[in-house]
Amino acid sequence: MIQFQNVSFAYEPDRPVLQNLSFRIAPGESVGLIGANGAGKSTLMKLLLGLRQGEGRILVDGTELNKASLSEIRRKLGYVLQNSDNQMFMPTVYEDMMFAPLNYGLSREEAERRVDAVLERLGLEDLKHRHNHKLSGGEKRMAAIATILAMEPEAVLMDEPSSALDPYNRRIVINTIRSLPQTKLIASHDLDMILDTCDRVLLMSKGQLVADGPTEEILSDRALLEANRMELPFCLAGRTK
Amino acid sequence: MNKMQKALRELAEMDELAAQNSIIHRLCPTAKLLATVLYIAVVLSFGKYQLSGLAVLLLWPVLLFQLSGIPVHICFYKLRIVLPLVLAVGLFNPFFDRAILLRLGPLAVSGGFISMLTLMLKGLLCLMASFLLMATTNFDSLCASLRKLHIPGMLVTLLLLTYRYVGVMTEELAVMTEAYSLRAPGQKGLQVSAWGSFLGQLLLRSMDRAQELYASMLLRGYHEHFHYAPMKPFGPGDVVYLALSALFFLVLRFVPAAQLLGNLLLR
Ligand SMILES: Nc1ncnc2c1ncn2[C@@H]1O[C@H](COP(=O)(O)OP(=O)(O)O)[C@@H](O)[C@H]1O
Ligand SMILES: [Mg+2]
Numbered sequence: 001m002i003q004f005q006n007v008s009f010a011y012e013p014d015r016p017v018l019q020n021l022s023f024r025i026a027p028g029e030s031v032g033l034i035g036a037n038g039a040g041k042s043t044l045m046k047l048l049l050g051l052r053q054g055e056g057r058i059l060v061d062g063t064e065l066n067k068a069s070l071s072e073i074r075r076k077l078g079y080v081l082q083n084s085d086n087q088m089f090m091p092t093v094y095e096d097m098m099f100a101p102l103n104y105g106l107s108r109e110e111a112e113r114r115v116d117a118v119l120e121r122l123g124l125e126d127l128k129h130r131h132n133h134k135l136s137g138g139e140k141r142m143a144a145i146a147t148i149l150a151m152e153p154e155a156v157l158m159d160e161p162s163s164a165l166d167p168y169n170r171r172i173v174i175n176t177i178r179s180l181p182q183t184k185l186i187a188s189h190d191l192d193m194i195l196d197t198c199d200r201v202l203l204m205s206k207g208q209l210v211a212d213g214p215t216e217e218i219l220s221d222r223a224l225l226e227a228n229r230m231e232l233p234f235c236l237a238g239r240t241k
Numbered sequence: 242m243n244k245m246q247k248a249l250r251e252l253a254e255m256d257e258l259a260a261q262n263s264i265i266h267r268l269c270p271t272a273k274l275l276a277t278v279l280y281i282a283v284v285l286s287f288g289k290y291q292l293s294g295l296a297v298l299l300l301w302p303v304l305l306f307q308l309s310g311i312p313v314h315i316c317f318y319k320l321r322i323v324l325p326l327v328l329a330v331g332l333f334n335p336f337f338d339r340a341i342l343l344r345l346g347p348l349a350v351s352g353g354f355i356s357m358l359t360l361m362l363k364g365l366l367c368l369m370a371s372f373l374l375m376a377t378t379n380f381d382s383l384c385a386s387l388r389k390l391h392i393p394g395m396l397v398t399l400l401l402l403t404y405r406y407v408g409v410m411t412e413e414l415a416v417m418t419e420a421y422s423l424r425a426p427g428q429k430g431l432q433v434s435a436w437g438s439f440l441g442q443l444l445l446r447s448m449d450r451a452q453e454l455y456a457s458m459l460l461r462g463y464h465e466h467f468h469y470a471p472m473k474p475f476g477p478g479d480v481v482y483l484a485l486s487a488l489f490f491l492v493l494r495f496v497p498a499a500q501l502l503g504n505l506l507l508r
Contacts, residue, residue: 049456049460051456051460071462071464074459074460074462075462077460079457079460081453081457083453085412085450086450086453086454086457087454087457089405089454089457089458091256091380091381092256095381095470098468099458099461099463099468100461100462102468103461103462103463103464103468104462108470108471131256131257147461151461151462
């Protein structure tokens with residue numbers, strides 16, 4: 001579904017942020033993208049969405065990402081921003097959720113049906129007519145996810161979906177992520193969440209891919225994690241080498 | 242958040258007032274927009290000494306406050322940071338224009354004083370009319386009606402985004418002033434020497450956020466034009482409203498109502 005071939009990128013010359021990344025993600029896979037702050041996780045997502053251009057090839061469903069395929073590819077990818085405040089720009093949750101379906105040519109009735117279905121599935125019917133700036137942090141994050149699901153994307157990209165949430169809301173978000181059938185790429189340094197939501201992990205450090213494998217295996221490798229400025233997930237800390 | 246940010250924020254939050262339901266709220270946005278524009282034009286057309294004629298135009302906003310059920314105090318509360326600016330405009334007139342225009346018993350009133358009051362009243366009336374429009378009309382449908390009136394789409398989208406970004410700017414401002422005041426305890430306001438860098442930071446930070454917001458729009462299929470909610474059609478009620486408003490303005494503009502009333506009372 002998603003494929004990176006020797007992708008490199010730098011914001012400023014001589015300071016590479018991504019170096020020669022290659023990996024592929026199969027349809028339906030849940031992949032955690034982990035790494036310390038500044039490792040390049042957010043940048044990788046921006047490249048995948050075509051918000052930045054680097055070297056190398058990025059393919060989505062076998063189509064190479066370029067100017068011509070940009071809108072077609074963006075339509076398949078739903079991106080949940082790290083800061084929900086920057087994601088939602090319409091006054092109410094409902095209008096925000098309508099935004100993408102309307103842009104993609106659905107009629108108001110079809111779009112509204114879709115919005116209602118997503119809200120019902122996530123149990124968020126109460127949020128429908130609420131004002132975005134009056135939502136709590138947890139509600140905002142859930143609303144942002146709902147906004148993206150209303151696009152019916154084939155893959156969902158999330159940047160730090162559990163950041164700045166209290167344990168209760170974090171759990172709600174985790175359960176929601178687990179219930180999504182789409183291909184998922186989740187950037188985070190919340191390793192406990194990754195353990196709960198992903199089958200596979202890509203470990204990044206200073207713009208390079210240093211490990212790629214099953215979640216349990218990588219997240220229980222204390223030496224590997226510590227070498228890359230990360231710690232064992234809390235729930236594994238007690239029972240490993 | 243400090244007082245100023247709170248004030249700015251509240252000014253930007255008109256959505257809830259606009260979501261109410263009244264005769265005025267139910268009118269077609271285009272009718273309200275046209276009536277407001279006409280009203281402002283009539284207000285501005287008064288000469289600088291025509292204070293009494295202008296004063297009668299206060300009737301229109303008063304009537305609208307009544308019909309829309311929007312409390313007058315909310316208007317003044319929300320406008321509390323812009324109102325002083327508007328009122329300050331004419332403040333120097335009395336110093337420039339000292340010719341005596343009117344004698345009220347022992348009191349000599351200069352032309353400058355009258356023209357100051359006229360300017361202030363004009364500012365106040367225009368602000369109230371704009372406030373009433375915003376408070377009774379959802380901003381999106383206002384933009385949609387601008388499109389209907391063939392204002393270029395680019396311009397309207399820009400207007401809509403500016404309106405949305407006001408919120409973003411005030412939030413950044415809030416965070417920054419808080420950070421500043423924590424490091425400058427006991428200091429009132431912002432030191433003049435810090436204004437420049439403060440403003441620069443504010444712009445950069447708002448721009449960063451605006452860019453993210455824009456990216457989030459693009460990623461959700463935004464392409465040049467907004468899909469506004471369908472507007473209420475221009476119905477018979479709107480025609481009546483617009484015609485009555487226009488008639489009302491014109492009568493007040495060309496019939497010296499205040500004078501007639503005064504003569505009647507004095508007789
Ligand atoms: N807009 C930008 N301009 C210049 N450098 C940037 C920009 N955004 C991020 N960087 C740099 O790129 C590196 C990777 O950042 P990022 O992808 O945000 O990391 P992560 O999401 O893993 O924390 C960091 O060193 C950061 O300083
Ligand atoms: Mg990041």
